Amino acid sequence: MARLSPVILIVEDEFLLRMDSAEVIENAGFEVVQAANADEAIAILTARPNIHVVFTDIQMPGSMDGLKLAQFVRDRWPPIKIVATSGLVRVDDDDLPAGSVFLPKPYRGGELVAALRELTSTT
């Protein structure tokens, strides 16, 4: 099918990091939605059905961290792909829902874009 730009939801509590990633992803041709924590992310996911990928930080304040958010998204919206990132923990495959991508911080813009392209081209 002819496609619109895939929509990426960025969940990151650090404002400047979120803004930087958003620009990198937008410049690569994706549409971007931003959330500062898991609660905002869930509100957005509930409101708009066209999100393709959730790109989330793992360490986040609030009711859910990135791992819990990833699990929640997989249970509630199974088709949505997940990319998780962290500078503190290295994540094992079983910590994230199957098919998710883990990107250790610090990552380069190119790596993020490559991971998003790979996830969105197979849908």
Added chain:
Amino acid sequence: LDFETAAGERLPVIANAVERRDADGELLFTALVVIKAADRRRYERQLVDSRSELQRGLASEREAGELREQFIAVLGHDLRNPLAAISAGARILQRSGALQQHKELRILDMINSTVTRMSDLIDNILDFARGRLGGGITLNRDANQPLKPVLDQVVDELRTASPQRLIETSFEITGSVNCDRTRIGQLASNLIGNALTHGARDRPVHVGAKTDDHEFTLWVANAGEPIPETAMQRLFEPFFRGDVRDSRQGLGLGLHIASQIAQAHGGRIEVTSTPDETRFVFRMPLTQTALN
């Protein structure tokens, strides 16, 4: 065995006898030791007490060590996050093209270079703390990914950090290198950073890497004053700092961590220093094991 004292009280004692004989079996002497039983019990009690005190001390020392390790890990992360935010902010400004003045662009470069320096410092401190607290340097080896992009990135970052310096590279990595790429990047960064700090400012720093049938080699060379003989012995010790002219001086952990990373890969770093050139060479054996 009980003695009776002059006062007529009972005195419990413990007696121990040893005899010594000559070669023919003739008795030379018999040594008889009599210890007041109460005293012996007290000695034993004291021994037991001091041993459990030591064990308690050791346990609390270990606990404190673990806490310290956790503290440092959390601190490291907490320092990295705001640093990443500063760096992201600088990237956003750079990308926006809003800053055009020479001075503004120069400030952006300086922000980037300072971020790189601080982030290297944090990495080294965390590694040193982990090493000292028993964790050692752990490797995530991966032979399937290319090493060259990591080295290119390290050099790019250092070029950005020191725009007035020239770093020349020649990378000929033909075979796959079963290594922790992040760690080898850190090793390269520490060696090149060291060359930039101590080398002649008006001469290039040369960086090379190659593989042959059995070895991966990475070298970093700079011109300038040779390393004094006395300093040579102690280069890789933690907190060793040479004489430096500017504020670029770090904690003296860079070379130490680099040598630890080399060792963790089963390799080593060698130094030669003459008036012509100072050269650090890292060599590690190429193994095809542990491809996970």
